Amino acid sequence: MKRHLYSSRNLIFTLLLLCVACDKEEDAAPIDTRTQAIAPVAHAGNDTTMYRPYKEYVLNGSASTDPDSNIVSYQWRLMAGPSAVNIKQHFSDVKAYASELSMPGNYDFELTVTDADKLTAKDTVTVTIIVPTEVPACSDPKEFIFKDLVWDYSWIMEIDIYNFYSNLPANSQIQKIYIKRDNSNEWEPVVYLAESSGYSLHTWDYGNGVFVILPNQNMEDDTPDVKIEYCD
DSSP, rough: HHHHHHHHHHHHHHHHHHHHHHHHHHSSOOOOOOOOOOOOOOOOOEEEEEEEEOOEEEEETTTTOOSOOOEEEEEEEEEEEESSSSSEOOOOOSSSEEEOSSSSSSEEEEEEEEETTTTTEEEEEEEOOOOOOOOOOOOOOOEEEEEOOOOSSSTTEEEETTGGGGSSOOOOEEEEEEEEEEOOOOOOEEGGGGGOOOSSEEEETTTTTTEEOOOOOOOTTOOOEEEEEEEE
16 A cells, blocks of 8 residues: 555656646747738828929828838829829839829829838829919918028029928919028019029029029028918
8 A cells, every 4th residue: 555655656746747847848938029010101292283284293202101111112103194194213212203294183193112021001192283374363472481491403503392382282372482591681582484584593493393593602501491472
């Protein structure tokens, strides 16, 4: 009887040792710390209404985000529009350039963002082109000011403000544009290029969305403000 009890105790002790060993093996198992890849978020920009045909419109996907910070491509395409559009782009650039928006109507563009995990996201933006018979004047125009701009090319003193209409309320129509230098408190008028006669000190071009401002002196160190007066 004693021998039987001794054997039983040995058996129970052995089983306990095996259980402890199994628990240690489970505790020693490697933990998978990998996290699941998260898809990016595409942002094609704000819808824009413009009152003159654009030769070139800048499609900008820079507001797109990715929690993994590994976006590898931005692809744009025209989904619908009153005329064909030529889109110049490089897959890794956040900006693309759509030209030949010559017909009035809605141009719907789609942005597809892809990250390194081959996950994608899409967003759309609508560019509306309207050609009015005349620009109506208003007695109390509103204003928007671009602060501390930088000259893009010192040899012609050009300031590029692409898609400035996207900073204004929908259906806005530009009345006047002014520029103010760092060393002055005066707002100097900027003339629309198509309406200027002969040489103008400052001109701006609706067609390609660029302000070409021609100062009478070297202003490389100047960071001017540009004011747009508009009606909505």
